[in-house]
Each structure stands twice: as structure tokens, then as C-alpha cells.
Amino acid sequence: MARRTSVPVLGTVVALLLALSAGGAGAAGGSQAGSSQYSQDVYAVGGNLQLGSGSTMYAGSMLGLGYRLNGRFSGSKDMGWSIGAEYTKGMIKNEYSGGVNFTHEVDPSAYAIYIQVNHYYDCCDFDCGPVVYYENATITDKQTGFPDDKLKNIQMFGAGGHFGGMYPVSGKVGVFGEYSEIFGIRTYDQKNPTAEDKYTAWTFQSRYRGGLHASF
Numbered sequence: 001m002a003r004r005t006s007v008p009v010l011g012t013v014v015a016l017l018l019a020l021s022a023g024g025a026g027a028a029g030g031s032q033a034g035s036s037q038y039s040q041d042v043y044a045v046g047g048n049l050q051l052g053s054g055s056t057m058y059a060g061s062m063l064g065l066g067y068r069l070n071g072r073f074s075g076s077k078d079m080g081w082s083i084g085a086e087y088t089k090g091m092i093k094n095e096y097s098g099g100v101n102f103t104h105e106v107d108p109s110a111y112a113i114y115i116q117v118n119h120y121y122d123c124c125d126f127d128c129g130p131v132v133y134y135e136n137a138t139i140t141d142k143q144t145g146f147p148d149d150k151l152k153n154i155q156m157f158g159a160g161g162h163f164g165g166m167y168p169v170s171g172k173v174g175v176f177g178e179y180s181e182i183f184g185i186r187t188y189d190q191k192n193p194t195a196e197d198k199y200t201a202w203t204f205q206s207r208y209r210g211g212l213h214a215s216f
Contacts, residue, residue: 039070041176043211045086050203062110064088066209070118082116102144110137116162125174128163133182133205151190156203158184164209172215180207
């Protein structure tokens with residue numbers, strides 16, 4: 001049976017991070033803009049990845065949007081945290097005509113949550129650190145002459161690192177860019193009355209993020 005991320009557990013993590021931030025100073029996140037305790041990022045995200053199981057596979061690009069909340073650890077001038085969520089989609093469509101007309105379309109989508117620890121370098125508005133990452137994906141496979149095949153709960157659990165920087169636009173607003181590389185395990189398990197399809201693989205996943213940063 002597919003595992004699911006518990007909302008209460010995620011809420012507990014957020015509450016713990018906010019508590020650890022109490023009494024800290026300075027902005028956090030993909031930048032150093034402003035001097036507030038917390039900040040937020042709204043951004044575009046893209047990357048290359050492989051999803052799938054059996055004959056239904058997707059290997060290509062995913063594009064989407066993300067949001068994250070950032071804060072400083074209490075009493076620290078150069079250490080902070082980020083917790084974010086993303087939604088991405090991809091597409092591969094092959095159309096063949098000539099004697100027999102045939103269309104094959106693979107349509108993946110995924111949501112992800114992640115937590116980062118950030119080490120800030122005030123000299124150049126640069127930050128880096130470790131990240132833990134969870135993703136849940138769905139693939140819809142459409143082929144002419146066949147019923148649609150939909151694979152759900154294709155999960156990834158991983159960890160890795162990130163680095164990025166910020167360009168200040170005003171006192172509390174900036175634009176940022178970030179690169180993250182994740183190594184982890186991808187799993188999938190689908191059962192029906194007559195068969196069971198299991199998939200497990202080590203995987204690398206890259207993420208490129210860029211967008212707006214604002215302190216509050």
C-alpha cells in the first residue's frame with residue numbers, strides 16, 4: 001500500500017522550525033534582502049527527471065511553480081531554514097501518420113515538499129546547505145487503440161544539497177536563483193485483482209529555481 005505524507009507531521013515540523021527561529025535576526029531564504037525574521041519566495045521551477053514503471057516511462061523535463069517560507073535559527077547570524085512546496089508538469093507527445101495514424105502521449109505531474117538548511121554568506125548574498133526532499137507523481141499514458149493507463153503514487157524520498165544567490169531590488173524585495181541536486185530512491189506499487197506491479201530504483205534529480213523573494 002502506498003505511503004502518504006502525514007499533514008499533522010508536516011505541521012509539527014513547521015511549528016518546530018518557527019519555534020527555533022524565535023529570537024533570531026535577519027532575513028532567510030534564497031537571499032539576504034531586508035532585515036525581517038521571516039521571508040518568502042515565489043518562484044518558477046524546472047528540472048530533468050525520470051518517472052515510471054514497466055512500459056510506461058517518462059524521461060524529460062518538468063516545469064512548474066513553487067512557494068517556500070524561510071527563517072533564521074534562534075541566535076544565529078548565518079544559519080537558517082526553508083520549507084517549500086512545488087507542483088510540476090511535463091509532456092511528451094508523438095504523432096505518426098502514414099498508412100496507420102498513431103498518437104502516443106505521456107503526461108506526468110508531480111507535487112513535492114522539501115526542507116533545507118541554509119548557510120548564508122553576507123559578503124555576496126550567497127547561501128548553500130543540505131536538503132531533504134519528498135515527491136509524489138502521477139503519469140497518464142495515452143496510446144491510440146489502447147485504454148488510458150494511469151500510474152499513481154510514484155514516490156521519491158531523497159536528500160542532497162543546494163546553492164544559490166540573490167540580487168536585491170529594494171530593502172525587502174529581491175530576485176533569487178538556486179540549483180539543487182537530489183539523490184534518492186523512487187518507488188511505485190500498483191495492485192489490481194490479477195497482478196501487482198512494483199518498481200524501485202536509485203535516482204538523481206536536478207532542480208533549478210528562480211523567482212521573487214520578499215521579507216516580512
